[in-house]
Amino acid sequence: MPKKIKLILALSVLLGAFGYLMVSGFNNAKTYYMTINEVTASADKGKLGKQTLKVSGKLVGESVQWEPSKMELRFEMISEDQKETMPVLYKGVKPDNFNDGIEVIVDGKYTVEQVFLADKVLTKCPSKYEEQQ
Amino acid sequence: MANFGTIGLSIAFGMGIYSVVAFFMFNSNRGLKYLLSAKNAVYGTALFTTLSVFAMLYALITGDFSIEYVTQYTSQDLPTIYKLTALWAGNAGSLLFWAWILVLLAALVTVSKENREYIPYASPIMMVVSVFFLFMLNFVSQPFVQLLNPPPDGMGMNPMLQNPGMVIHPVTLYLGYVGFTVPFAFAMAALIMKNPGDQWIKLTRKWTLISWLFLTLGNLFGAQWAYVELGWGGYWAWDPVENASLMPWLTGSAFLHSVMVQERKNMLKIWNMVLIIVTFGLTLFGTFLVRSGVVASVHAFGNSSLGAYFLIFTSLIILAALYLVADRINLLRQGNQFESYISKESSFLLNNLLLVGSAFSIFWGTVFPIVSEAVVGQKIAVGIPFFNQVNAPIGLAFTLLMGICPLIAWRKANFENIAKNFLWPWIIAIIGMLLMVFIGGITKPYALIAYTICVFVISSTLQDIFKGVRVRKKLTGENLIVSLIRLLSKNRRRYGGYVIHMGIVMMIVGITGSNVFNSEAVKTFKPGETAEVGGYTISFKGLQQTSRDNMEVIYADLSVIHNNNDMGNLQVEKVFYSTSEQPMTEPAIISTFKEDLYVLLTGWEDDGTAIFKIHINPQIKWLWTGGWVIVIGVIFALWPGKGSGVGSRYLGRGEVSYGKRVR
Incomplete structure (x- = not known):
């Protein structure tokens, strides 16, 4: 076999493997950013399916129910325009700064029971590196 | 102090510009006096930037709250060491710090005699980058902005940054980032001078290697900081900011290897140019990512206009560099071709493709939310599984190559030789694998493959x-020990590389163990209660409260027994800082080479019952230790004197070079 063809073959095998890794990895891990309004609107139309979502909103302080013995955290998030709320269930530890009005980002799926089942709850601290200006 | 600093920065900016102009005058044959004057301007820039840095440090230590930056990042009760490290706690300060390292490097490069030919071109390139940073400091992100009504006390430092890891992590990372400016500047100088040989690579080798070492350490210290401070039990989350520092490490590692092919075989010249441009570009791109707020990250700096400036500057300098490569492409094309597909150079190329592929996948995953929002209007992110799924197989293939690459011959190797050379390492690796399955009880395929590859790499290196x-013993009649020491010390570049490889293998072991076998549990303890978790007998004595420095601490005392050994007491804390609403959960860790016991206090109830989250993270210590092995390897390879030079060209397998340079 001429050198060129060998080289092209070897490179295509490599590229093919790499492409396969990228595409399959991507399909397993893609997450859609949505607002609470978008989530409830899409859920009403039944368009959400089993997609992984990343939803941000503000925490409703008085909705927080934390049961340490069961490791179960329930709370509600409210949209920026204060119109829609979304209940969240998270099997995990309550974050340190879980106060009313803090910005919360949840990763997970929206279930048919209209509860957001979160795999991850992140709180955005208002003063990370830079102070608010 | 504030005026002093501001004036220092403006003078430095002016001198920086002047030096670039004066170098240009010298290069257009206007006489030697311009060269001397340009060099002096470089030193002047360094001097005045240094004075400004000292002014800032003085203001930070003395608590000069008339300066906004000092107010924002320190307070009176902050320990002195953190007052100093506040220099890189915020945007303006860390830019100042960056600019400082950069101008010091530029001065060092300019003063060095061995760089004489390259200075008229390499120095101004470094100065252009310096001038950009000084421009930012003078006009966009000024560190010495004063407050009209100075408050009596500052706002204090973010508690998460009050950790020894945060003292050293940014310094090492910045040294790594900035250091890559040197090989970049020399590469461009070589192109301008139409001198595409390996001289620029030889001159900058130590810079490249040291920068790479600092980048390695910067990443590791960052991971370690996340592990001991952020309290989620892990050390790497593929966060955009972490990715930003990993990408130049990957392309920089590729560059370190592919330049060897150019030195030995006079090939891959275009590739090396592109690699150093990409690596340098990624160091700036990382800064853009961190400062612009375009990607949501847990630990980015706040939104600021800095990002746009960085993006424009990075694009311009990369475009200029690529134009230069395109213009000189015929010069770079000259050189050797691959002679065989099974040879050291082709295995180096494969190693390069893997590293660059990995960097590309990380780049893609990091910028995907921006791209998808721009193209389809829907912001789509890729999660951690994407990065793991793509990079784990690449990482394993790359580790495997680490065992193969150093041992196959330059130019042309043949299958028989390879089979012979690798017979024993493979036998040992397979025996190792069987032992792991039948005695160690390891059945998870990923771990088994990874460990087997590690055993292979170690045994092929030792072989x-x-x-x-x-061979040396036979030729010289020395005894085993003398001959080993002399062999290693006379080929320090080669064997230093082997030591670094062993460090990487240790890190791979750590990464594998901690990702495949980690486990976590949540336990509720009443005071005085004892429970068994993952082979550890943990007794909870009770909750206490105390105050120290600028914080209130709630802590739990735990005593730990493992395999009938008393492992001592753990103090698990939740810390409330006076300057921050947010408490910090400080993990307590018992670390051994087998595993880490990592305990967090997650909450408590009124009756004194406490809830703990307990992680068992196997082999993490291997990761950190591997980093120190790499340090030893780099020092061994770079130590001045005989034996740190390049080996002879076209060294075949079986011949042993004693470090003589055959040129």
Whole structure:
């Protein structure tokens, strides 16, 4: 076999493997950013399916129910325009700064029971590196 | 102090510009006096930037709250060491710090005699980058902005940054980032001078290697900081900011390897140019990512206009560099071709493709939310599984190559030789694998493959050293030990590389163990209660409260017994800082080479019952230790004197070079 063809073959095998890794990895891990309004609107139309979502909103302080013995955290998030709320269930530890009005980002799926089942709850601290200006 | 600093920065900016102009005058044959004057301007820039840095440090230590930056990042009760490190706690300060390292490097490069020919071109390139940073400091992100009504006390430092890891992590990372400016500047100088040989690579080798070392350490210290401070039990989350520092490490590692092919075989010249441009570009791109707020990250700096400036500057300098490469492409094309597909150079190329592929996948995953929002209007992110799924197989293939690459011959190797050379390492690796399955009880395929590859790399490396010792012993009649020491010390570049490889293998072991076998549990303890978690007998004595420095601490005392050994007491804390609403959960860790016991206090109830989250993270210590092995390897390879030079060209397998340079 001429050198060129060998080289092209070897490179295509490599590229093919790499492409396969990228595409399959991507399909397993893609997450859609949505607002609470978008989530409830899409859920009403039944368009959400089993997609992984990343939803941000503000925490409703008085909705927080934390049961340490069961490791179960329930709370509600409210949209920026204060119109829609979304209940969240998270099997995990309550974050340190879980106060009313803090910005919360949840990763997970929206279930048919209209509860957001979160795999991850992140709180955005208002003063990370830079102070608010 | 504030005026002093501001004036220092403006003078430095002016001198920086002047030096670039003066170098240009010298290069257009206007006489030697311009060269001397340009060099002096470089030193002047360094001097005045240094004075400004000292002014800032003085203001930070003395608590001069008339300066906004000092107010924002320190307070009176902050320990002195953190007052100093506040220099890189915020945007303006860390830019100042960056600019400072950069101008010091530029001065060092300019003063060095061995760089004489390159200075008229390499120095102004470094100065252009310096001038950009000084421009930012003078006009966009000024560190010495004063407050009209100075408050009596500052706002204090973010508690998460009050950790020894945060003292050293940014310094090492910045040294790594900035250091890559040197090989970039020399590469461009070589192109301008139409001198595409390997001289620029030789001159900058130590800079490249040291920068790479600092980048390695910067990443590791960052991971370690996340592990001991952020309290989620892990050390790497593929966060955009972490990715930003990993990408130049990957392309920089590729560059370190592919330049060897150019030095030995006079090939891959275009590739090397592109690699150093990409690596340098990624160091700036990382800064853009961190400062612009375009990607949501847990630990980015706040939104600021800095990002746009960085993006424009990075694009311009990369475009200029690529134009230069395109213009000189015919010069770079000259050189050797691959002679065989099974050879050291082709295995180096494969190693390069893997590293660059990995960097590309990380780049893609990091910028995907921006791209998808721009193209389809829907912001789509890729999660951690994407990065793991793509990079784990690449990482394993790359580790495997680490065992193969050093041992196959330059130019042309043949299958028989390879089979012979790798017979024993493979036998040992397979025996190792069987032992792991039947005695160690390891059944998870990913871990088994990873460990087997690690055993292979170690045994093939040791075999190579052993062969070298045997040949040397026969030739010189020295005894085993003398011959081993002399062999290693006379080929320090090669064997230093082997030591670094062993460090990487240790890190791979750590990464594998901690990702495949980690486990976590949540336990509720009443005071005085004892429970068994993952082989550890943990007794909870009770909750206490105390105050120290600028914080209130709630802590739990735990005593730990493992395999009938008393592992001592753990103090698990939740810390409330006076300057921050947010408490910090400080983990307590018992670390051994087998595993880490990592305990967090997650909450408590009124009756004194406490809830703990307990992680068992196997082999993490291997990761950190591997980093120190790499330090030893780099120092060994770079130590000045005989034996740190390049080996002879076209070195075949079986011949042993004693470090003589055959040129």
